[in-house]
Amino acid sequence: AQSVTQPDIHITVSEGASLELRCNYSYGATPYLFWYVQSPGQGLQLLLKYFSGDTLVQGIKGFEAEFKRSQSSFNLRKPSVHWSDAAEYFCAVGARQAGTALIFGKGTTLSVSS
Amino acid sequence: DAGVIQSPRHEVTEMGQEVTLRCKPISGHNSLFWYRQTMMRGLELLIYFNNNVPIDDSGMPEDRFSAKMPNASFSTLKIQPSEPRDSAVYFCASSTGQGDQPQHFGDGTRLSIL
Numbered sequence: 001a002q003s004v005t006q007p008d009i010h011i012t013v014s015e016g017a018s019l020e021l022r023c024n025y026s027y028g029a030t031p032y033l034f035w036y037v038q039s040p041g042q043g044l045q046l047l048l049k050y051f052s053g054d055t056l057v058q059g060i061k062g063f064e065a066e067f068k069r070s071q072s073s074f075n076l077r078k079p080s081v082h083w084s085d086a087a088e089y090f091c092a093v094g095a096r097q098a099g100t101a102l103i104f105g106k107g108t109t110l111s112v113s114s
Numbered sequence: 115d116a117g118v119i120q121s122p123r124h125e126v127t128e129m130g131q132e133v134t135l136r137c138k139p140i141s142g143h144n145s146l147f148w149y150r151q152t153m154m155r156g157l158e159l160l161i162y163f164n165n166n167v168p169i170d171d172s173g174m175p176e177d178r179f180s181a182k183m184p185n186a187s188f189s190t191l192k193i194q195p196s197e198p199r200d201s202a203v204y205f206c207a208s209s210t211g212q213g214d215q216p217q218h219f220g221d222g223t224r225l226s227i228l
Contacts, residue, residue, distance in 0.1 A: 034216055043118075043205055043219035051214045090157065099145055099164040099211045106156040 002027050004091050006105035013081050014113050021076040021108050023091030031093040033074040034102065035065055038088045047089075050074065061085070086112045116140070118220035120206050126226045132194040135223045138187055139208030147217060148181055148191050149205040157205075163189065164211055196227045 005024045013019050025031065032051050036044040048059025055067040065076045074091060088109050092102040119138040127133055139146050147162040161171040166183045174181070178197070183189040193200055203224050207217040 032214055036219075041221075043221045044207075044217075045219070046216045049214075049216055096214070099169065101147060101159050101162050101170065102217060104157045104159075 002093070002103055004093055004103050004105035006089075006091055006108050008108045009106070010109045010111065012111040012113055015083050016080050019076075019078045019081045019085070019110070021089050021091075021110070023074045023076065023105060025072050025074065025091075025093045025103075027072075027093055029096070030069065032096060033065075033067060034092040034094070035059065035063070035074070035076050036090045036092060036104075037061075038090065038107075040087075044090060047076070081110075081112055083112045083114065086110055118206055118208050118218055120204075120220035120223050122223060123221065124224045124226075126228065127196060128228050129198055130195045131227075132192065133196045133200075133225060133227075135191040135204050135206075135225070137189045137191070137206030137220060139189070139206070140218055141187065142210070143208035143218070144186075144211040145209045145217075146183060146189050147207040147209075148189070149207065151203045151205060151222070152201075160191070198227045201225055201227050 003026045007022050034049045035047040037047050038044045047063050048057050050057045050067045058064050063078050067074050088107045090107045091105040094102040121136045145164050148160040151157045160173045161181045163183045181191045203222045205222045207219045209215050209217045
């Protein structure tokens, strides 16, 4: 069965500290991979995406993610977290076939302490 | 460019009433998705359309829910009759339909059924 697992429901990091949010997927083939962020009261905003090529992808707001095929993982990282990064983060996978829906993880809520 | 536009942003109504949520996708996007987000179940795909045709409605919880896409620039999600357990945030998203293109989300409709 196709699925996305985000093992951490809630993470708290100190402002300025590094961040890693985990994402593991189960999929029949190499999927397209996405990270979205949701601020309170808003919709989901795309942070970054992986399709092929370099397994380390850069996104907006200083985020990056690394695709590891052997581990079926696509973890999101940021070297130094800002208070404005507090939000909910969703990992998603999609088929390479056109016109199919994404599968989302349950999300990880990030809190930033001062 | 205008993003995905949803209306209303908030809806409060009494149990048993009909509720209609509206979505205008990004111009040129061929795929449209309706999601429901709750604390308990996270982000759930309800239904999606390709070129105005419903492709997968297996996520629609009950016959009380229906969705239409009469043209490429408009979609509705209707609940009739509404129940308190339908209270959630409903998101609409659109994409070009190509697998390597991300979904773009609206800001959602926060629905409260009393």
